[in-house]
Amino acid sequence: MAALLPEILFECDGQAPAPSKDFYQLQVTRSEVIWRWWKISLRSEFRETKPGELKESHQDFVDDSTLQAQIGIVFSQKVLSYVLDLCRGQYDFLERLSESLLLYILTFLDLEDIAQLSQVSHTFQKLCNSDKLWEHIVERSCDTVTTEMRSLAQSIGWKQFFFTNKLQLQLQLRRWRKKQEKNTDIFLE
Structure with missing residues (x-):
């Protein structure tokens, strides 16, 4: 049944909560979790900061409490819970129809x-x-x-x-x- 799933299972992006202006993207594929960020700041020490990307397997993400905390802060605990379920193989097929x-x-x-x-x-x-x-x-x-x-x-x-x-x-x-x-x-x- 999992073979019927698309390559990208979930994707969302948005700005971090105030006062931050940083922008984040979360993507969950069949095999990994991809976390991307763009630092947006007028402060001189962050002007040269390049966008970042972190890729983890589903199992590594389930074990990574630091990344989970970031996702919970930026996108909500509900999104984090949904992503954890996807990484554990608990797909909501009805929502995908x-x-x-x-x-x-x-x-x-x-x-x-x-x-x-x-x-x-x-x-x-x-x-x-x-x-x-x-x-x-x-x-x-x-x-x-x-x-x-x-x-x-x-x-x-x-x-x-x-x-x-x-x-x-x-x-x-x-x-x-x-x-x-x-x-x-x-x-x-």
């Missing part, structure tokens, strides 16, 4: 399961609230989706459209029709 495949899988879940899954991570929250997923849910739950309904759903969002009760929906459709007629009248003048 493409967005379209995850959306396809989500279409088989019940609404309660989608609500719970949206609380797992930012990635799943975004997917569980996406218009693509809710468009599919609406199409599955309605007998027909008219072009008016589709236009209204695109303007207010498919999730909002799904949870709007029928009376409110009819009122919104009437308002939408009047707005369309008004826009057509203005255009024709």
